[in-house]
Amino acid sequence: MGQTLAEQILSRAAGRPVSAGENIVARVDLAMMHDSISPSIIKILHQELGAEQVWDRDRVAVVVDHVAPAATIQNAEHQLALRRWVRQQQITHFFDVGRGISHPVLVEEGLARPGMLILGSDSHSTAYGAVGAFGAGMGSTDMALALATGQTWLRVPETVRILARGRFRPGVGAKDLGLRVARLIGADGATYQSVEWHGVEELSVGERMTLATLSIEIGGKAGIIPPTGPGWEEHAARRGIIAPSWLCVEEGARYSRTVEVDLDTLEPQISVPHFVDNVRDLSELGRVEVDVVYIGTCTNGHANDMAAAARILKGRKVARGVRLLVVPASSEALQQATADGTLATLLEAGAAIGTPGCGACIGRHMGVLAPGEVCLFTGNRNFRGRMGSPEAQIYLASPEVAAATAVLGYIAHPAEVMR
Amino acid sequence: MGQTIAEKVVSHHAGRQVMANEIAIVAIDGAMATDATAPLAIKAFREMGGVRLWDPSRVVLVIDHAAPAPNEQVSNLHALMRAFGREMGCVLYDVGEGICHQLMVEYDHVRPGQIILGADSHTPTYGALGAFAMGVGSTDLAAAWLTGKTWLKTPASIKIVLDGTLRTGVSAKDLVLFLVRQIGADGARYQAVEFTGSAIRSLSLASRMTLANMTAEMGALTAFVDLQGLDLPYRFDPIHPDPDAVYSVVYSFNVDHLLPQVAIPHAPSNVVPIDEVAGTPIQMAFIGSCTNSRLEDLRAAAAVLQGRKLAPGVRLIIAPASRQVFMMALQDGTIATLTESGATFITAGCGPCVGTHQGIPGNGENVITSTNRNFRGRMGNPHASIYLASPAVVAASALRGVITDPADVL
Numbered sequence: 001m002g003q004t005l006a007e008q009i010l011s012r013a014a015g016r017p018v019s020a021g022e023n024i025v026a027r028v029d030l031a032m033m034h035d036s037i038s039p040s041i042i043k044i045l046h047q048e049l050g051a052e053q054v055w056d057r058d059r060v061a062v063v064v065d066h067v068a069p070a071a072t073i074q075n076a077e078h079q080l081a082l083r084r085w086v087r088q089q090q091i092t093h094f095f096d097v098g099r100g101i102s103h104p105v106l107v108e109e110g111l112a113r114p115g116m117l118i119l120g121s122d123s124h125s126t127a128y129g130a131v132g133a134f135g136a137g138m139g140s141t142d143m144a145l146a147l148a149t150g151q152t153w154l155r156v157p158e159t160v161r162i163l164a165r166g167r168f169r170p171g172v173g174a175k176d177l178g179l180r181v182a183r184l185i186g187a188d189g190a191t192y193q194s195v196e197w198h199g200v201e202e203l204s205v206g207e208r209m210t211l212a213t214l215s216i217e218i219g220g221k222a223g224i225i226p227p228t229g230p231g232w233e234e235h236a237a238r239r240g241i242i243a244p245s246w247l248c249v250e251e252g253a254r255y256s257r258t259v260e261v262d263l264d265t266l267e268p269q270i271s272v273p274h275f276v277d278n279v280r281d282l283s284e285l286g287r288v289e290v291d292v293v294y295i296g297t298c299t300n301g302h303a304n305d306m307a308a309a310a311r312i313l314k315g316r317k318v319a320r321g322v323r324l325l326v327v328p329a330s331s332e333a334l335q336q337a338t339a340d341g342t343l344a345t346l347l348e349a350g351a352a353i354g355t356p357g358c359g360a361c362i363g364r365h366m367g368v369l370a371p372g373e374v375c376l377f378t379g380n381r382n383f384r385g386r387m388g389s390p391e392a393q394i395y396l397a398s399p400e401v402a403a404a405t406a407v408l409g410y411i412a413h414p415a416e417v418m419r
Numbered sequence: 420m421g422q423t424i425a426e427k428v429v430s431h432h433a434g435r436q437v438m439a440n441e442i443a444i445v446a447i448d449g450a451m452a453t454d455a456t457a458p459l460a461i462k463a464f465r466e467m468g469g470v471r472l473w474d475p476s477r478v479v480l481v482i483d484h485a486a487p488a489p490n491e492q493v494s495n496l497h498a499l500m501r502a503f504g505r506e507m508g509c510v511l512y513d514v515g516e517g518i519c520h521q522l523m524v525e526y527d528h529v530r531p532g533q534i535i536l537g538a539d540s541h542t543p544t545y546g547a548l549g550a551f552a553m554g555v556g557s558t559d560l561a562a563a564w565l566t567g568k569t570w571l572k573t574p575a576s577i578k579i580v581l582d583g584t585l586r587t588g589v590s591a592k593d594l595v596l597f598l599v600r601q602i603g604a605d606g607a608r609y610q611a612v613e614f615t616g617s618a619i620r621s622l623s624l625a626s627r628m629t630l631a632n633m634t635a636e637m638g639a640l641t642a643f644v645d646l647q648g649l650d651l652p653y654r655f656d657p658i659h660p661d662p663d664a665v666y667s668v669v670y671s672f673n674v675d676h677l678l679p680q681v682a683i684p685h686a687p688s689n690v691v692p693i694d695e696v697a698g699t700p701i702q703m704a705f706i707g708s709c710t711n712s713r714l715e716d717l718r719a720a721a722a723v724l725q726g727r728k729l730a731p732g733v734r735l736i737i738a739p740a741s742r743q744v745f746m747m748a749l750q751d752g753t754i755a756t757l758t759e760s761g762a763t764f765i766t767a768g769c770g771p772c773v774g775t776h777q778g779i780p781g782n783g784e785n786v787i788t789s790t791n792r793n794f795r796g797r798m799g800n801p802h803a804s805i806y807l808a809s810p811a812v813v814a815a816s817a818l819r820g821v822i823t824d825p826a827d828v829l
Contacts, residue, residue, distance in 0.1 A: 069736055069765065069778035071489045073800050080781030083732070097734045097778075098763025321505070323514050325487055325766075331758065338755050347746045352487065352515020355736075355765045355777070360487065365776050366766070367487035367514075370494035388491050 002250030004159040005224045006194035009134040009247065013117040020158040020254065028146045029116035029133075030059050034102050035075070036066035036362075037121040037140055038082050044144035054089055055150035061093040061111055062086050063102035065357040070097075071365035100330025100356040103127035103135075103213065103298045107205060107235075108332045114227040114243040119146050124298050124380065126195075126215040130208035131235070132227030132243055134194070137216065157221045158256040160190045164199035166264035171414035173308070174200070174207040175300055175378070175398035178214035179269035180261050183279035191219035193256060198249070199263075201229025206302035208232075213299045213380055217276040268413055271396035274384040282413055288395065292375040293318075293406040294387075295399050296327030296354070297361045300378035303328075303336040305399040310337075310345040312403035312414050318350035319409035325367050326351045327359035349406070363387045369394075376405045421661025423576040424643045425611035428551040428658065432534050439575040439665070446568055448533035448550075449477045453519050455484040455773070456538035456557045458496045461503050463561035471507065473567035478509035479528055481519035483768040488514075489776035517741025517767040520544040520709040524628065525743055531646060531655045536563050540635050541709050541791065543612075546642030547627035548651070549658060551611075553641045574640045575667045576611040577602070578660075581618035583675035588825045590719065591626035592711055592789065592809035594618075595633040596680035600690035601670065608638035610667060613645070613660060618674045620648035625713040632710045633791050636687040679824055681787075682807035685795040693812065693824045702784045704817035705798075706810050707738030707765075708772045711789035714747050716740075720814035721753045723825050724760035730820030735762040735813075736778045738770035762817075774799030787816045 003011065003019070011017045013026035031054075033041050045051050054060050062082065070076035079097075086094045095105050103124060106112040114132030118125065121143045128135030136154075138146070146152045162181055177200070182189075195215040200208065208225040215223020227236070227243040236243065268282040295301065295309055306326060318324045326346050328334040334356050337343040347353065354360075360367030361379045368388035369375055375387060375394050382394035395411060404412040420438070422430065430437045432445035452460050457480050472478050480500050488494035497514070504511035512522050520541055523529050531549035535542065538560040545552035555569070563569045579598060585591075612634045614627075622630070627644040634642040646657040679693040706712060706720055717739065729735055737757060739745040745767050748754045754764070765771075771778030772790045780786050780803035788798070793805035808816070811825040818828055 069734070069763070069771065069776075070781070071776040071779065073779055073782075076779040076781040076784075076800060080784065087732075097736070321501075323487075325514070331763070334764070335755070335758050338749060338758060343754075344746060344749050347742055347749065350515075350742075352513075352742075352766050353745070353764065354487065355763055365487075365489040368490050368494045370488070370491065370498040373494075373498065388488075388494055 002252035004194060004253045005196055005226060005247065006134055006157055006159055006222055009115055009117060010154065010156050012115065018156050020156050022156045023153065024156060025151055025153050026117055028119055028150055028152055030061060030111060030118045031143065031146050032061045032063065032102050032106060032118065032120040032125065033143060034066050034122055035064045035068065035079050035082055039078050040140040041121060041143045042085055044140055045147050049144055049148045051148035054147045057090050058092045060091050060147060061106055062091055063095045063105055064097050065101045066362065067364050068097040068357045069355060098331055098355050100333065101298045101358055104209065104302060104330045104333065107131055108330060110239045110241060113241055115247045119143060119152060123216050124213045126220055126223040127209050127213045127298055129212035129215065129222055129224035130205050132224060132247060134222045134224065136222055157192055157194045159194040159196050161255040161258045162195060162197045163258055163260045164263050165260060166262055168263050168266065171400050172266050172268055173398055173400065174203055174210040176266055176269040177261060178211050179271050179279045179396065180266060181259060182214065182218050182277040183269065184259055185218055187217060187275060187277040188219045192221050195220040195223040197225045200225060202231055204231040204304055205235040206304040209302060210299050217380055268398060268401050270411060271382055273382055273393045273395065276381060276396065282401065285411060288411040289374065289409055290322060290376045290405055290411065291373040292369065293322060293324045293402050294360060294367060294375055294377045295402050296329065296359045297379035298329060299380040300399050301327055301329035301333065303333040305378065306333065306337045306346065307340065307342045309399040309403035310342040312400060312417055313349040313407065314345050316349055316407045316417065318406045322406055322409050324351040324406040325354060327354035327366065328356045331356050360387050376402055376411055378402050421663035423611065423660045423664040423666065424613055424658050425551060425574050425576050425641065428532055428534060429573045437573050439573050441573045442570060443573055444568055444570050445534055447536055447563055449479065449528050449535045450560055450563050451479045451481065451519055451523055451535065452538040452560055453484050454482045454486065454496055454500060457500050459557035460538055460561045461499060463558045464564055467561060467565055469565045472509055472564050475507050475509040478564055479523060480504050480509060480511045481522055482513050483518050484773055485775040486514040486768045487766060515742060515766050518709045518769055521740040524548065525741055532658050536560055536569060541632050543634050543639055543642045544628050544632040544709055546631035547624055547644050549643055549646045551641050574609055574611045576613055577607050578613045578615065578666045578669045580669065580671040581614060581616040581674055583618050583673040585618065585674050585677060588811055588829060589677050589679055590809045590811065591622060591629040593677055593680045594674060595630050596682055596690045596807065597677060599633055599636045599688050602637045604636060604686060604688040605638045607634060609640050612637065612639045612642040615645040619645045623715055624649060625715045629710055636791060679809060679812050681812065681822060682793055684793055684804040687792055687807060696822050697824055699822040700785060700820060701787045701816050701822060702733060703780050703786045704733060704735040704813050705771060705778060705786060705788040705790065706813050707770045708790035710791040711810050712738055712740040714744050716789060716810040717748045717753045717757065719811045721756040723811055723814035723828060724818060725756050727760055727818055729761035729817050733817050733820050735817040736765055736771065737762050738765045739767045741767050771798050787813050787822060789813050
């Protein structure tokens with residue numbers, strides 16, 4: 001009998017063949033924590049678990065990304081305490097203010113690799129599935145336990161298979177696929193399951209991260225894209241990464257469900273307030289005027305996302321009365337955008353650029369929304385109050401739709417601008 | 420009797436001959452307010468029964484102090500400003516355009532000989548263009564919005580004659596820090612400061628803005644930098660003081676041997692030559708503010724950091740003065756150089772200068788910054804220590820992790 005990718009990874013992590021439904025104790029390859037949750041994790045680690053040292057200082061990554069640079073004294077204090085802790089524990093992999101969002105950073109640094117079990121103190125840790133890892137978000141106590149012991153316990157999840165067929169039409173991409181799946185199966189459609197994305201071999205690792213991060217928005221425990229295809233090979237060659245031969249899509253693997261999406265007919269998808277799975281085709285939306293367009297986050301703040309937006313914004317200006325905020329997912333994405341002219345295009349169009357990191361995604365700084373404001377957001381969550389005022393409206397869409405919307409002032413198809 | 424530049428400008432705008440200490444009502448040429456002050460001015464304007472601005476094309480609103488909004492309270496104030504701007508049809512620069520004073524100059528809202536009011540203490544910056552520019556409170560600004568006029572006591576003037584040539588690695592910031600030390604935090608209180616002398620002639624507009632900007636730290640009402648040697652894209656008649664104009668004090672300095680200067684905690688006038696503080700550890704470095712975040716400032720930092728990496732444990736945050744500065748720095752490779760060294764960019768605007776967001780220091784941290792004020796708590800945390808210096812000193816210090824003379828690394 002074949003295994004799903006999740007079963008393969010967790011079998012290796014457990015040191016024995018395991019299958020869906022089993023409870024296992026597994027070895028953790030990498031544990032990530034960020035500035036937002038670290039104070040409680042550190043407290044539990046030392047005070048409640050009594051551990052003096054992390055289990056392996058080379059397998060812990062610490063990232064300052066959630067409110068960076070610090071917006072309040074409290075943030076500054078937490079970040080200072082975190083830096084001291086990193087020095088005291090001699091943590092090898094520490095990424096301070098401005099390096100970017102934990103998930104792309106760990107991928108860029110080659111720390112996240114295919115076949116790994118990676119735990120993160122962040123719900124979008126499913127992101128590591130973009131490079132064929134089993135990435136899962138966990139709470140402070142589980143994270144502290146993993147830091148202390150290098151182990152965690154898990155129930156091996158069942159797997160939902162997403163099967164994309166055909167090719168994306170112009171102006172349609174990974175974000176639309178992800179939102180389409182949320183629409184098809186709902187926010188709890190894959191609760192505690194692994195989401196395997198098939199038929200997306202062409203997608204770059206940046207685009208794969210869009211799908212992997214959105215996997216949590218349908219309840220996924222992990223979201224894994226098989227590390228094959230041209231998009232993967234480009235990343236693997238550049239970073240010198242070889243996917244383990246035991247990690248491959250196997251005949252006879254058991255899926256709880258297969259969800260098919262026809263890319264040939266897929267049009268831009270818009271998630272309307274206030275739930276991620278409240279998704280409509282752009283053509284069904286009607287006219288929605290916006291105050292803010294925000295391009296960023298671990299879902300769609302990558303170099304490819306900014307470049308996609310820049311192709312539409314090139315030679316055009318942001319509509320009067322609309323502000324366009326662009327927050328690169330990482331310093332590497334910013335550097336690439338600097339080198340290839342994307343950043344110049346965005347600035348010329350009228351964008352305000354923010355420090356690489358989580359930005360306003362969680363409503364804690366760098367673009368908090370006022371009551372009544374409407375925001376077109378390339379992020380992953382549009383819950384009431386997510387980006388500030390509970391009376392603000394957040395629509396989720398792709399960077400291409402974001403760029404077209406910034407130019408026209410209302411939520412628009414990229415073709416409306418490009419024609 | 421001869422007149423100073425301030426007396427001439429005030430006389431011209433009052434429509435009569437006015438001398439120092441006389442109270443005059445003057446027509447103004449422009450009024451600027453930021454997200455820190457416009458909301459109060461809007462309230463005052465409404466309370467005065469204001470329904471329209473005296474001249475919307477001369478009223479500029481800038482969202483720069485806490486932009487993008489760090490919390491819902493601020494986002495509400497921004498929304499209020501946008502609504503007021505739309506209703507009144509005045510000029511509004513939104514999030515990411517840059518710092519108010521930079522935009523006033525870049526977008527040609529200020530010209531030599533004008534009187535400009537700004538609801539911001541660093542409004543004397545426009546003295547770099549020979550304008551009489553002064554900071555006012557929100558209520559005075561609201562009255563000016565309504566009437567196009569303001570009242571003022573014509574200031575007495577201090578003349579500072581600067582001769583010689585600044586050494587390589589020594590900049591207008593070092594010069595003005597030195598002068599703040601000499602004149603003191605209240606040495607120019609409610610006065611106009613005239614800068615002249617051979618050392619001024621070679622200074623760029625950006626450097627002249629640095630010089631004029633920090634006269635606020637001497638208590639000055641306004642400043643005038645000699646326009647000699649300044650190229651502007653339009654014709655103008657420089658206003659010269661009369662030879663027999665009366666000054667409260669005249670200072671003369673030769674700048675040939677000036678060293679980089681650092682203002683140590685907790686006052687901008689608490690200035691020492693760099694060798695007295697070199698070696699002090701720093702954890703955070705900031706290049707930004709209306710004092711020093713223009714293209715030449717970013718280039719000065721890039722010249723120090725080119726091909727090198729920041730010291731471990733140091734974060735260098737940079738806020739370009741404006742979108743235009745950001746774009747120019749992008750085109751000439753300055754941004755790439757700085758980014759490769761490990762520097763982090765924040766949105767063009769005031770950034771952490773006023774301690775509202777985007778880089779609040781932690782307790783006990785030392786910050787070296789190209790800004791203009793190091794009062795206790797200025798950057799948001801009363802338990803941090805702030806050192807003011809030039810962009811080159813900030814960059815050299817970020818490179819070494821301790822306060823460093825750029826001459827030691829170049």
